[in-house]
Amino acid sequence: MNINDNMKIGLITAFSVIALFVLSLLITQAPASDDNAVRFGVLTLLPPLVAIILAFITKETILSLFIGVFVGEFMVSVNNLNIIESAINAFLALGSQVIGCMADPWNAGIVLQCLLIGGIIQLVTKMGGAKALADALAKRADTPKKAQLITWFLGLCVFFDDYANSLIVGPIMRPVMDKLKVSRQKLAFVVDATAAPVAGIAIISTWIGLEISLIAEGFKSIGMNVSGFGIFLQTIPFRFYNILILIFIVISALTLYEFGPMKKAEQEARKRKDSEPVKALEAPGFDEVQPVEGIKLSIWNAIIPIGTLIIGALIAFYWSGYTIILGGEDQALIAIMKSSPLSFNGIFTALSQSDASVALFQAALLASIVAIVMAVLQKIMSVEQAIAEWVGGMKTIVITGVILLLAWSLGGVIGEVGTANYLVGILKDTIPFWILPTLIFVLGALISFATGTSYGTMSILMPLTIPLAWAVSPDMGFVVTCTSGVLTGAIFGDHCSPISDTTILSSMGTSCNHIDHVQTQIYYAIFVAIIAIVFGYIPAGFGVPWYFCIPVGVIVMYIGLRVLGEKVEFEETA
Template sequence: MNMNNNMKIGIVTAVSVIALFVLSLLITQAPAGDDNALRFGVLTLLPPLVAIALAFITKETILSLFIGVFVGEFMLCVNDLNIISSAVNAFLAIGNQVIACMADPWNAGIILQCLLIGGVIQLITKMGGAKALADALAKRANTPRKAQLITWFLGLCVFFDDYANSLIVGPIMRPVMDKLKVSREKLAFVVDATAAPVAGIAIISTWIGLEISLIAAGFKSIGMNVSGFGIFLQTIPYRFYNIFILIFIVISAITLYEFGPMKKAEQKARARKDSEPIQALEAPGFDEVQPVEGIKLTVWNAIIPIGTLIIGALIAFYWSGYTTILGGQDQALITLMKTAPLSFNGVFEALSASDASVALFQAALLASIVAIVMAVLERIMTIEQAISEWIGGMKTIVITGVILLLAWSLGGVIGDIGTADYLVGVLKGTIPAWILPSLIFVLGALISFATGTAYGTMSILMPLTIPLAWAVSPDMGFVVTATSGVLTGAIFGDHCSPISDTTILSSMGTSCNHIDHVQTQIYYAIFVAIIAIIFGYIPAGFGIAWYICIPVAVVAMYIGLRVIGEKVDFDDDVEEETA
């Protein structure tokens, strides 16, 4: 056995050295220049492809991300054929990249809010609130159909932020789904599919500020001074992927039809015996945490801390944007905040200008304090025990923090080597008008999948798309459709990508193996994306109205699911046992 392992290590090492040498040879022969997209050419795709391929092959997320970052840094460090020198410099550069990501205020806020929410979830669980809430939901969600629909509805309710959605809905519904023998993979899919797709089209969310600013800047570049919010509203009916994935969840839940790896996961879950463990996780989750013995179970021990988190987040969003506007230079917005701060426009502008990372951290800290105080006042725990459990909950999130840091580092190195610029340069050639919205959707998906960031993809593509669409067809409806292709394609790619932060958080929040989640949901996401292109963006490119496209697409989606899918039924006794 040792001989075999040593042989495997030797072979892997030899192949790696040869691959690095060949890579160095290709890079040193490439033309020198400041534009890395031109310098590296198709090699710019290597770091994300290596990370994604290894993640699927090895099922080791952290190792795969680390190697992807290393490959990117190695490419940037190559000056000659001395691969040892390049490898050492690449390793040192990884340290600088990770520290830079951690030092970024936005990233730091995301990691801190995840840690704090992890602490809140553990406290809620120890106080019996999670079990009481799960039991209460189980009375209504007494079949797999109802449980999936309730999860979908909760996802719509937490519309204001995709991170908050993943971290709140998953832990609440996990015990309900487990009891009804719905797979963790299906739960993770429903949670993930109601995170970014909902936040991306909500008129009050942490996404809208970036979206409307990019839209306004894009139109300004073609000499048009438009309302970014007004154009955003016009894009909503053409956000085909967002709309269709939400409808697909309902169709799948009602029919119980599944296909691909998800079908196998659901069949395995239905066949699981009550005494069997759910699945082996990459890291400890909240599953093994049990309520304190002898306490009275009440849903308020969950509703109050979670309600504090949600309401506190909305207030923190408003206050963050309010103070930002008052400290800025836009006199019209300052006047609005002083004269009508709680009007619709005032609230909207404040939320658009907010720092979501800081606001969610503040809300999570407030929810943590509320949960600790409740635990002490109800005499469930002493203050020392409550704080200890709160910290214990944070420990379960540490692995997520590591994955996020590596994912952000990969995104940083991908930006340095020019992956997105290369893809845009290759695909933005002369094209017929009718295909442009579809092409933009696909391009946005490719960039977002490879980089793991919808925000970055939108920021890259929007300044290119609006002038291009206007040049191809100077019609406002056509430009709006193309604009929606950017916003929706970015979300589709982000939804599928194994290096996306929302995908990672959805896995963590539902205690689902990360790669299992990616492998099962990607088939569904691609199926819906194909429907969005064939029955959405291609007809819209010919000028067909959305109210014709959407009903036809929904029928096609239903028929397609029935044709390629198979019903995964459940034992009728489940309803009686949980009623």
């Protein structure tokens, strides 16, 4: 360690001590209150802001998340100006917070399914299935334009879950995109933009149970007993951001126009020589894994395990919901399961009640067994080798698990300090009716960006939005528009946030540096969100029909891309 390093450590330590002392002083002088949102005031924004700003400055996601969690726990632990005591209590609370997140059944299921899918991807790669599938896709996707459109289409196909989308589509399309000199950043954007935006509006997905239950409960609070699913369907045309971001991918792919940091990333990727390997982006991934030497490549070594994962997930979703309903007390749902379990209504009802994290884990476990058996029966690997490769694939995902745990912990401590309640409190008052859908969209985006969770944002805002919208204008169409603002704003903020789990998984699945992914994607997300507001939610607040808003938004989006962007040419090789 040289003198400069010692000086840096000394300066950082001194600055940290001073900052913690000032923070302690501000907290101890604040009026006492049982509500932390009132007690801390604007300081409630500190934990997410510290994590987000540090992530952009240092490009160290784990360190930034850790410090963000620590700052939040420190705030909760402060009782006096003894910063040493507060810091020790904060560190102990941080450990309990992380363990609590890991002990949560939903979180544990997500981490385990990620590990298992990592093992499947490695087995598929070693069996040559990934290369065979990439070669087959490359025959059709022989230009960046076609490759991006195929990636977009695959993202639509894996509609049922955003996590599964990120972990399946990214590894399949990465070698194709690399061969065609499309940047990892662009691939990560397409994967991320077809994850939550698709799952959030799909009528069969792991999201729908939460969405329709929140809608139904919100209407109950104003004395209306409505079908949550029926209202959900009515919100789909008003999900302007979801719809426009999916159309934006197609326009960008067809025109090859890019702007902002994404343009630079694409230009650098195009300049790469065929013999030159893809620039290392310091991201976890499967780049170094190669098929077993001398084996015959077959696309079935990819299609069967991945198909098992997808089909198995849908079956597991149904069975999970079916058993949960029959074990519950809702007689109306039980009657549906007993009378017509395989009707559209029965299937939809079961899927909407399923435990997605358990179902995906079960599907991933089944697909893992299928992949191992295929490797052994084809004599590509022995049982011991296949299991070793499966475990090796899990190791690649471990860093993602660490990031997810810290992101969830940050979400937990943000809840403790009252960040979301503070944001709602300062933004909800004194508003004209026509701006309410836009305000709700923006508020949802801010909360989701700061907390990294769209689920949590929906859960916070929906109970407030429906009564507020009804009080402002007792018109069902207006309330539906405001409801869509909650669901869509949460997805937009989550899409931009560097501490979002889906953003993290998209980076991992495409082997793209996480902060590079965030920095290139955020320009496109904000561009589309502005159009969604100006040509979607503001006109809709005045009662303009969606079938007018969306076409106008698409036209403006196309013109904006042509004005702001520049075509990144591709030289086709013989």
